[in-house]
Amino acid sequence: MEMINTQVIDYSDYDIAQEVEKLKQALQRLNLKTDEKFFSRVEMGDTIEIYSYPENRQLYRNEEFSRFCSYSAEQMSDIAFPKLFWRSDEDQNALVKRAAQVALRENGVVSWGLPNHELVESLHPRKRTYEIKMGSIAPCFDAGSDQRVAWVSTVRVLLVFEWDQDI
Amino acid sequence: MAELQSDSLRMIETMPGNVALFSEQGKLAASEGWKKEIRIEDYLHINEFKLSWDEGMKRAFGIPSSRFDEKIFFKLQDGRDEGLRLRMTAWRKRTVIVMIEGFDFNREVLTELDQFKTLQASKAHYEEMGEMAGGLAHEINNPLTVVLLKSLQMKKLLEKESAEINRAQMLDSAEKIITQTERIAKIVRSLMNFSRDASSDPMVDCQVSNLIDESIALCSEKIRISTAEVICEDISPADRCYGRPVQLMQVLVNLVNNACDALTGRVEPKIYIGIRHEDRFLDIMIRDNGPGVPPEIEQKIFKPFFTTKDAGKGSGLGLSISHGIIARHGGKLFLDRTVGNSCFVVRLPYGNDQYPSD
Numbered sequence: 001m002e003m004i005n006t007q008v009i010d011y012s013d014y015d016i017a018q019e020v021e022k023l024k025q026a027l028q029r030l031n032l033k034t035d036e037k038f039f040s041r042v043e044m045g046d047t048i049e050i051y052s053y054p055e056n057r058q059l060y061r062n063e064e065f066s067r068f069c070s071y072s073a074e075q076m077s078d079i080a081f082p083k084l085f086w087r088s089d090e091d092q093n094a095l096v097k098r099a100a101q102v103a104l105r106e107n108g109v110v111s112w113g114l115p116n117h118e119l120v121e122s123l124h125p126r127k128r129t130y131e132i133k134m135g136s137i138a139p140c141f142d143a144g145s146d147q148r149v150a151w152v153s154t155v156r157v158l159l160v161f162e163w164d165q166d167i
Numbered sequence: 168m169a170e171l172q173s174d175s176l177r178m179i180e181t182m183p184g185n186v187a188l189f190s191e192q193g194k195l196a197a198s199e200g201w202k203k204e205i206r207i208e209d210y211l212h213i214n215e216f217k218l219s220w221d222e223g224m225k226r227a228f229g230i231p232s233s234r235f236d237e238k239i240f241f242k243l244q245d246g247r248d249e250g251l252r253l254r255m256t257a258w259r260k261r262t263v264i265v266m267i268e269g270f271d272f273n274r275e276v277l278t279e280l281d282q283f284k285t286l287q288a289s290k291a292h293y294e295e296m297g298e299m300a301g302g303l304a305h306e307i308n309n310p311l312t313v314v315l316l317k318s319l320q321m322k323k324l325l326e327k328e329s330a331e332i333n334r335a336q337m338l339d340s341a342e343k344i345i346t347q348t349e350r351i352a353k354i355v356r357s358l359m360n361f362s363r364d365a366s367s368d369p370m371v372d373c374q375v376s377n378l379i380d381e382s383i384a385l386c387s388e389k390i391r392i393s394t395a396e397v398i399c400e401d402i403s404p405a406d407r408c409y410g411r412p413v414q415l416m417q418v419l420v421n422l423v424n425n426a427c428d429a430l431t432g433r434v435e436p437k438i439y440i441g442i443r444h445e446d447r448f449l450d451i452m453i454r455d456n457g458p459g460v461p462p463e464i465e466q467k468i469f470k471p472f473f474t475t476k477d478a479g480k481g482s483g484l485g486l487s488i489s490h491g492i493i494a495r496h497g498g499k500l501f502l503d504r505t506v507g508n509s510c511f512v513v514r515l516p517y518g519n520d521q522y523p524s525d
Contacts, residue, residue, distance in 0.1 A: 082394055100435050127312040161316045
């Protein structure tokens with residue numbers, strides 16, 4: 001039984017400016033807007049995601065996560081996040097509470113303020129597992145009505161483990 | 168209806184024994200020999216044996232001159248069950264003759280009803296377990312993965328002779344292993360308890376907080392997917408009730424699962440579980456901040472086969488069976504409109520002297 005990877009990942013092909021531009025385009029396509037300061041919080045290797053609120057369905061993610069993730073874009077958009085991924089109750093409750101708090105009450109970008117934790121691909125036969133380092137989060141508003149309808153976030157994802165046989 | 172009634176009356180006057188005529192809509196058109204205290208409308212809804220009223224009507228009207236036998240069950244106004252053997256015959260278009268054989272209290276038929284109800288409850292119990300098993304396998308394997316990962320990380324660190332031991336990191340890993348192992352143990356324990364055939368279990372003194380904890384553990388996947396926060400309010404280890412623990416858990420699991428379904432897509436979903444002491448009864452209240460039960464369906468929710476869930480997602484038997492289980496405990500399962508959006512109350516007597524004898 002071996003851990004997959006705890007090595008430093010080569011992020012040399014990660015272009016922050018390009019990632020920010022893609023994020024802006026996604027927001028425009030989804031008819032959303034967010035705090036401009038969020039764009040300057042994007043760091044090398046960040047996974048950037050937009051989730052609808054309150055359904056918490058993924059509306060956008062950059063390419064970074066697909067470096068490791070076994071789920072297709074369709075699965076990620078059609079199936080609720082808590083069904084696809086597992087994290088401990090303590091981490092999950094803290095994260096859901098924080099996302100709701102930001103989506104409903106914050107006006108600008110803030111730090112997630114949560115400790116690193118493990119995330120397991122619940123539907124993966126070998127339970128692919130990531131270490132998640134939490135970055136920043138900001139509410140997203142409907143560009144027309146200004147209603148709070150989503151949130152955008154950065155996290156750093158590291159694939160650390162999967163079982164050597166299906167379980 | 169007037170014409171039908173007049174025709175029907177003339178006809179049934181000429182017939183021996185107990186006879187009733189029903190219109191296609193299930194309305195009692197005319198009757199002879201029915202006891203006054205029977206509430207036909209109750210009978211129409213409570214029939215949960217083999218053939219539903221609608222199905223019976225369809226068959227009676229669909230096959231000209233057909234006749235078939237059926238057993239029906241209904242409640243008298245004093246709450247007692249009544250069992251009948253019927254012979255239904257399509258008399259003419261839009262009318263069914265129901266000939267009643269053995270109208271009086273029928274022990275044999277009622278025993279059959281009891282057996283049927285037990286069988287239904289047992290079937291629903293195993294169906295529920297089957298549904299839960301897949302989800303609970305994830306709820307065991309996922310934390311098990313984290314336990315293994317953390318153990319491997321610790322081992323790797325300890326194997327490096329020159330490595331400095333980060334005590335905080337080691338402690339964090341150890342705590343995660345302990346938390347997740349305890350979680351797995353709780354799920355397995357609850358599942359083992361729940362998977363037994365409890366239909367003939369004796370009534371025992373139960374700690375309510377244990378019943379609630381184990382039920383929550385069994386619903387852990389649904390709770391997690393619904394993202395609901397479960398808040399247990401004012402539940403003391405001293406709160407006790409008397410009953411069959413597995414059956415009571417079956418009811419609580421059903422109510423918590425329903426609450427999870429009602430909370431899908433809600434903002435800040437919450438499930439509150441609390442205790443209330445009412446005279447000689449203990450109430451276990453399961454409340455959620457979902458949309459609530461619409462008033463127009465309130466009277467139907469405890470009826471068999473009634474469901475608001477999408478096709479294939481619910482048998483419509485959960486609440487009806489839970490209602491029956493609690494009734495057999497000498498208690499009552501009801502929707503309390505005075506508290507919150509949807510508040511289901513499991514009302515149980517405190518002591519064994521208040522329970523019906525088995």
